[in-house]
Amino acid sequence: MEKRRADIIADALEERIFNGTYADGDRLDEVRLSEHFGVSRTPLREALQRLARSQLVELVPRRGAFVRQPGPVELMEMFEVMAEVEAVCGRLAAKRISDTALADLHDANHKCQIAVDAQEPDLYYAENERFHKIIYREAGNGFLETETCNLHRRLQPYRRQQLRLRGRMAQSLAEHKAILTALEQGDSEAAANALRGHVAIQGEKFHSLMATLKNAAE
Amino acid sequence: MEKRRADIIADALEERIFNGTYADGDRLDEVRLSEHFGVSRTPLREALQRLARSQLVELVPRRGAFVRQPGPVELMEMFEVMAEVEAVCGRLAAKRISDTALADLHDANHKCQIAVDAQEPDLYYAENERFHKIIYREAGNGFLETETCNLHRRLQPYRRQQLRLRGRMAQSLAEHKAILTALEQGDSEAAANALRGHVAIQGEKFHSLMATLKNAAE
């Protein structure tokens, strides 16, 4: 089945917003973009609405579409929510996780270890993602899984950056192991706390990263 | 500022879906609806996309828009998530809530007590909503507040039904008081647990209500 052009365009624009090609507040001109993509304004407008749905652009009536990059405050808020949501996933997963899923988590952690040893952030990131996705799924709540994945996706570019910090990969892996232990023991509270801390640290690391970048710019 | 027609139509359709005018699986014919609302297909399609964003309709490419009422399983999942999300709000609010907000909560509970005494579910519902909304806000996380309100809104019609069950209003108020006590004491865990239980019970009540209706229909 061929995808609709609106979806293709929305994906392309989303990529550009994440990439930083478009800065916060930039206006997305409908005619310019439609010419660029070689389509009419109709599918492009649909794409913009899809982006507005994800809060990536703001649609001001009669004014146009404006890129809306989350500011530092909103990002911290999102990280806090992500930490709490992951804690919820952990709480539920501790009671519901299957043995095969536990084996998968062990496997993901093993590959993460390899990534740490080889100092390969990209590999670590991929297996880290798998680790978390497994927990989302094993929470046994499809609605929760979908919403969590959506938020995870929105924070993805920021989550990725902080892996470059020295020693963060090894620390992250240690946290993964604690999470896995709690899940294996079926300890809901421990799993929730471990996951909350794991993600909250990411937010803090990101915050310090932001501060560093800001200071460097001044 | 005049609202865009797409928004007006989206609201109208949303209302109909909630009202049960449209059943699950109903196809929303673009031309028929556009004639009904006296607009062209363009704003109507935008309205459908806005509904698809809220998961109220499913947009199948080349097939059309179909009403997508959540089934019993998905509803239970949503109630479970609502319970956990409210618990998160309670956890954060316990540390951050202001004195004026605590006073507002007392006031809301007082009005709820009046509603219980007078056996007025509508009044109770209004003050109950205020009670919960205050907690969402006092969690001190704008992103969390927005997302929580969205989910709250989606569950609103189902939440409302179960207030009709005998004795539920009084029980609900007792739970409110426990929540308020935990918040006043700044006890995060107690607040989280109280709120989780409070909402989870709503899900269970709703479940039994569903079962009753289903049995009555057979």
Added chain:
DNA sequence: GGATGGGTCAATGTATACAAGAAGGTTGAC
């Protein structure tokens, strides 16, 4: 008689044309 293939039809996806509103510039008056 059943199944498969082609054709027709209807509905969605896309393009374009038109209307309405907002922003900015220019001109006139005080």
Added chain:
DNA sequence: GTCAACCTTCTTGTATACATTGACCCATCC
């Protein structure tokens, strides 16, 4: 000289026309 109002222009919102595709039905072949 400055402020305000009007006009122009550009952009968004809406309507309509066209294209494309999926579904259904009938006919023909096995």
